[in-house]
Amino acid sequence: MRRPADLVAFSKVKPGDVVMDVWPGGGYWTRLFSPIVGPKGKVYAYVPAEIAGFKTDPVGIAKALAAEPGRGNVEAISDPIAQQPKPSAFNTFDVIWTFENYHDLHNSFMNGASVDGFNQAVFKLVKPGGYFVVVDHAAAPGAGLKNTEDLHRIDPATVKAEVEKAGFVLDAEATLLANPADDHTLKIFDPAIKGKTDRFMLRFKKPAQ
Known part of the structure; x- marks a missing residue:
């Protein structure tokens, strides 16, 4: 269950926005954001370079998505997750979004890439007053x-601490995808909990300058 209308509202994505969908997978959220931002907006389907070699060919999937009819925006x-943006890219994005993948940035297949570096790069890319939205599977408090590796879960308190360290301020959190029946002990792919995990929603804001 994704509750797309509620999550899009939570994301604050609006017409004309420049949005980054981090780790877009099959492109579900990119496809939702594209018509919302419209012809005056832009959606970047961002595949971390660290996973570009996966057998699923995530870069190829993202490129095919961008080539779909009506996806001109x-x-x-x-790029590598911790690559620092060029000054010309500073303050470019209205919203940077990642859904159920933030925890993976910490995992071994990322070859030790710096999550702090990623958050710092995101902070530079987001416009003052813009948002960084993280939705992920909750680990036990x-x-x-x-x-992050065995169960593919992360403690929301850890995400808050990491993202705030980069300079963001927590703007809102929501329980739309919460599931009190999930005791946080099962891997997210376990049939008993798949699609029904306890998930947290955090929206961070870059302070206005």
């Missing part, structure tokens, strides 16, 4: 990064 891009 979509562009596929791929206090678990920190313990279960």
Whole structure:
């Protein structure tokens, strides 16, 4: 269950916005954002370079998405997660969004890429007053990064601390995807919980300058 209308409202994406969909996968959210931002807006389907070699060919999928009819405002891009943007790209994005993948930035297949560096890069890219939205699978309170690899979960308190360290301020959190029946002990792909995990929604804001 994704509750797309509610999540789009939470994201604050609006017509004319420049948006980045981090780790777009099959392109579900990119496809939703594209008509919302419209012809005056832009959606970047961003594939971390660290996963570009996956057998699923995430870069190829993103490029195919951008080539779909009516997706003239979509562009596929791929760079290392901690690559610092050029000054010309500073303050470019209204919203940077990542859905159920932030925890993976900490995992071994990222080859030690800096998550702090990623958050710092995101902070530079977002416009003053713009947003960074993280939706992910919740780990047990206090678990920190313990279960990012085995269960594919992360403690929301850890995400808050990491993103705020980069300079963002927590603007809102929501329980639309919460599931109190999830005891946080199962891997998110387990049939008993798949699609029904306890998920948190955090919207961070870059302070106006």
